[in-house]
Amino acid sequence: MQTFSTNARRTLLLSALVVSGALGASAAEVRVGVSTRDTYVGMPVVVQVQVSNASDVEPPVVPRVDGVEVRAAGAPARNTQITTINGRMTKSTSLTYAYELTPQRAGAFRVPPISVVADGTRLETRPIEFVASKSETGDLLFVEVAGKENQIYVGQALDLTLKIWVRPFRDSDRGVTLSAGDMWRTISPRSGWGAFEDRMRELDSNRERPEGREVLRKDRDGVEHSYYLYEVDATIYPKSPGQIDAQDVRVIVEYPTSLGAARDPFASIFGDMPMPGGFGGAFGGDDFPSPFGRRLAVEAARPIVAEAVVEPIEVRAIPTAGRPSDYRGAVGRYHIVTEARPASVKAGDPIELLIGVAGTGPMELVQAPPLAELAGLTADFKVPSEPLAGFVQGDRKVFSTTIRPRREGVAQVPAIPFTFFDPQQGEFVTVRSEPIPIHVDPADTLALDAIVGSGAGAGASGAEGTPAALAPLLDNFAGEDLLRSEAPYQPGAGVLTLLLAAPPLAAGAFWVRRNRARVSRLMERLGVGAHRAQARIQAAQTPGEVCTVLRACLARRLRLNPELQDAAAVVGALRASGQHKLAVRCERVFYAARQADAGGVTPRASLDDVKREALAVLAQFQQRRERPQATPRRAARAASVLALAAVIAGGAASASAAPTGGTPLHTAQQSQAVLSEATRLYQNAMGLSGDDSAEAKQAFAHAAEKYQLLVDAGVENSRLYVNLANAYLQSGQPGASIANYTRALRIHPTNRVAQLNLRHATQSLGPAGAEAPTPGGGGLASAAAAAGGWLWGHAGPRGLVAAAVAGWLAFWLVIGLRLHGLRYAWKTIATAAAVVAIASAGLYASNRGGADSLTAVVTAPAAALREGDGDHFPVAGVALSEGQRVEVAKQRGGWLKVRSRSGQTGWVELRSVEVI
Structure with a gap:
């Protein structure tokens, strides 16, 4: 028993050691390494922090060290290593973070332990120590920054020149002096260029370098030596007063100390012929054009670092005394031009104002004049209050905005001032653009003395000379039913089929009843009564x-x-x-x-x-009689059945094809809130219409945006379309209003408000808004079309269908009375009833077919109708006017192929029209 316990304890101890070893092997580890412990001021030391066997690692935090600049050297590197020993595979992963530590002064530095959180556990590295000494450049390298001005103002352009003198390296043993190109390549990419960074990147991307010329310069002892001088130009715009410094300009040169033969694997083949890369020519220099000579390479180099010396340049602050209120920081010399289009508008309509500023300063920093603070402009125009964004074109910056004349009779856009500080004169200067003459007519919808609402009496009058019956009805509809989608009227297929089929069936039944003997003989002739003759023969005695x-x-x-x-x-x-x-x-x-x-x-x-x-x-006679007649009779019966089925199926298809309206994407509460906000904005705009046309039209535009949200959400309601069209009409967008009035009339053709306002919107566009006549139309055809349009607008689809059904019933009633034996002028009455039925049904079918076709309305002030069938449609044709209706044939990308009422066909941009 004791032996068993001892073995058990040994087994457990061994298992614990194995488990602890496995856990120790899989635990997260952190290590740190440094590229060198001895460096020079300005030469970075690379520190790498490696985290192994961790699935979740937070980036290390390098402690701040006085006199050392820390910068992350790119993204962390991930490494995965798989090892197989005796068939057992081990997988380890590591994540390595690299940092560049650049000493800013000479001395010894100690970096405290770096903290890393791996898999929820905080780990720390050992501390790092390194020493930085000042690089003794001696007379080998000089760096200076020179400016063309001794004194400038904040924001004024300052042209600077970076000058780098590098003493060429000479190998006295080989008698070789490195060229200007070779010495430029010794400049380290770790150099800091400060304000000259963009220019250096441009040179590098173009594979160019500054031109190096050999000059004589005195060293610190006053002895002249030969140097290569490299010059780089840049323009800066000081942002704060004080002295110009170049502390961020530091040039690092890996200066050669010895040369040796290049290790070229092809040297034995090509001998002294130069190879790509490294130094060309005898050494790769620019002064040795000969392609022959043994290739050399730098065997040893030492870094030298030089800080830029800057000539004293004072930056003065912009004076505050006498500074105009419209000054926005421009320094230099500028002039301003403006352009307004269109030059003829109605009160409240938008005018695009373009402002161009050109000058000597940094154009990307130029700000637009504060238009909202110019009393001469805001007195007659509504001006946006937000700052304007512009774009730079060469030495000019262009700003674009929209202004609206507040009332009729405004004669010009006043001169726009632009204030800048002229550093040469040392004072503020204001330049002005030329005034722009414009013509502003009264706002036709807003100039109405009395606007007749949807419930107004018939005796009110609208605009001057406009009877109330023709004035637009601009009071918007209200009520929650505006959010309920509607569908155009479609007669029910079952009821319509019954109404059309019942009268002729009843008349036929009445005729058969009165002429039973004749029908019986006729049926017997057709073979229908043969079974009766056979029965009588069988019963004969x-x-x-x-x-x-x-x-x-x-x-x-x-x-x-x-x-x-x-x-x-x-x-x-x-x-x-x-x-x-x-x-x-x-x-x-x-x-x-x-x-x-x-x-x-x-x-x-x-x-x-x-x-x-x-x-x-009898059977033989019946067989001979039926053989030639059976097929036509059966075909006639089958055709009748098929025709009836087609009528029923067609009615069912038309009923199913009738649009049922979209389902709003908003919730009921959201839709109601948007509708209430739109109604409030519209009513507020109506209150402003008599005082400020620009403010009113802007408010109408905001109301239109709210109504448009409901329409875009899927609500199809004729009165909602009227509300949206009214807002568009009063905001100065007649094309969009025509499109939405048309949508309202497609749902309810008898909507009186939509009819009147559509006529008014079309007339507000003048001759350009009138529809072009159809080619070949005129005379009787034109009169018939006008009469049909009047009936469609006043009777509507319900009235036309009712008239067609009434005429049909009257026709068969007349026929039935005549069959009953009543003698009167039945032919005249039957003909009149048939004409009413056919005309009403034809008018309904033609208008409903036209309503189902895909059309569009031009909403842009002018849209170019382009010809051709290519992707870019380069050939321009005629111009379509705003409010003009066109038929849509097909769409390709952002273009529509359309056909105008006058027969012209072409392509138009989709953004210039609104598809109905």
């Missing part, structure tokens, strides 16, 4: 009765008198119709019947034989 039934049946079928007693006439009629064999067989039946009645044979046997032979004759 004597051969004579059989003969009588057969003779009467054949007489009716041959269109003879059924009361005919002469059997020879029936047989003769059969022969005359070409049925000779049947005539002989029928004659035998008649003969056998006469013999049986005379007692020549056994009565019972003769009666059965006569019946059987008579039935055979």
Whole structure:
């Protein structure tokens, strides 16, 4: 028992060691490494922090060290290592963070432990120590920054020149002096360029370098030496007063100390021929154009660092005394120009104002004049208060905004001032643009003395000279039912089919009832009564009765008198119709019947034989009669059934195709809130219409945006469309208003408000808004179209369908009374009823077909109708006017192929029209 316990303890101890070893192998680890412990001022030391076996790592935080600049050296590197030993695979991952620590002064530095959080555990590295010494450049490197001005103002352009003198390295043993190009390549990419950074990047991207020229310069002892001088130009705009410094300009040169033969694997093949890369020529310099000579390379170098020395340049602050209120920081010399379009508008309509500023200063920093603070402009125009954004074109910056004249009669856009500080004169200067003459007409909708609302009386009057019956009704509809989608009227297929089919069926039934004998004979002629003749033959008691039934049946079928007693006439009629064999067989039946009645044979046997032979004759006659007529009669019946099915299916299809309206995307509460806000904005705008046209039109535009939100959410309601169109009309967008009035009339063609306002919106565009006549139209066709349009607008689809049904019922009522025997002028009345029914049905079908076609309305002031069928449509055709309606043929990207009412076809931009 004790032995067992000892073994158990050993097993448990071994298992614990294995588990602890596994846990220790999988625990997160952090290590730190440094590239060097001895560096120079300005030369960075690379520190790497490696985190192993951790799935979740927070980026390390390097402590701040006085005199050391810390910068992350790119994204962390991830490394995965898989090791297999004795068939056992081990996987380890590591994440390495790199940082550049650049000493700013000479001395010894100590970086405290770096903290890392890995898998929720905080780990720390060991501290890092390194020493930085000042690089003794001696007379090898000089850096200066020179300016063309000794004194400038804040924001004034200052041209600076970076000058770098590098003493060329000379290998006295080989008698080789490095060229200007070779010495430029010794400049380290870790150099800091400050204000010259953009220029250096441009040179690098173009694979260029500053031109290096050899000059003589005195060293610190006053002895002249040969140097390569590199010059880089840049322009800066000081942002604060004080002295110009260049502390961020630091040039690092890996200055060669010895040269040696280049390790070129192709040297044995090409000998002294220079190879790409490294130094060209004898050394790769610019002064050795010969392609021959052994290649050399730098074997050893030492870094030298030089800080830029700046000539004293004072930056003065912009004076505050006498500073105009519209000054926005421009320094230099500028001039301003303006442009306004269009030059002729109505009160409250938008005018695009373009402002161009050109000058000598940094154009990207130029701000637009504060238009909202210019009393001369805001007195006559509504001006946006937000700052204007502009774009730079060369030495000019262009700003664009929209202004609206507040009232009619405004004659010009006043001169726009622009104030800047002229550093040469040392004072503020204000320049002005030239005034722009414009013409502002009264706002036609807003100039109405009394606006007739939807519930106003008929005696009110609108604009001067405009009767109330023709004035627009601009009071918007209200109520929650505006948010309920509507669909255009479509007659019910079942009810319509019943109304159309019942009258002719009733008239036919009445005629059959009054002419039963004639119908019976007709049916027998068509073979419908053959079974009755067969039954009578079977029930006959004597051969004579059989003969009588057969003779009467054949007489009716041959269109003879059924009361005919002469059997020879029936047989003769059969022969005359070409049925000779049947005539002989029928004659035998008649003969056998006469013999049986005379007692020549056994009565019972003769009666059965006569019946059987008579039935055979009747069957043979019926077969010959039905063979040529069966197919047409069945085809006629099938066609009738199919036609009725087609009518029913067509009515059902039209009913199912009727739009049912969209479902709003907003919730009911959101939709109601948007509708209330739109109503409030519209009513406020109505209150402003008499005082300030610009403010009113802006408010109407905001109301239109709210109504448009509801329409875009899927609400299709005729009165909501009218509200939206009214807001567009009064905000100076007649094209958009015409589109929405048209949408309202598609749902309810008898909407009186939409009709009046659509006419007013079209007339407000002048001759350009009038629809072009259809080619070939005029005279009777034009009058008929006008009459049809009037009936459609006043009777509507319901009225036309009711008129068509009433005319149809009246037509068959007249026919029924005539069939009953009543004598009167039935033809005239029936013709009039038929004309009413056909005309109403045709007018409904034509207008409903036109309403279902895809059309668009031009909403831009002018839209170019382009020709061709390419992707870019480069050839311009005629121009479409705002409010003009066009038929849409197809769409391609942002273009629509359309056809105008005058027959012109072409492509127009989708943004210039609104598809209905």
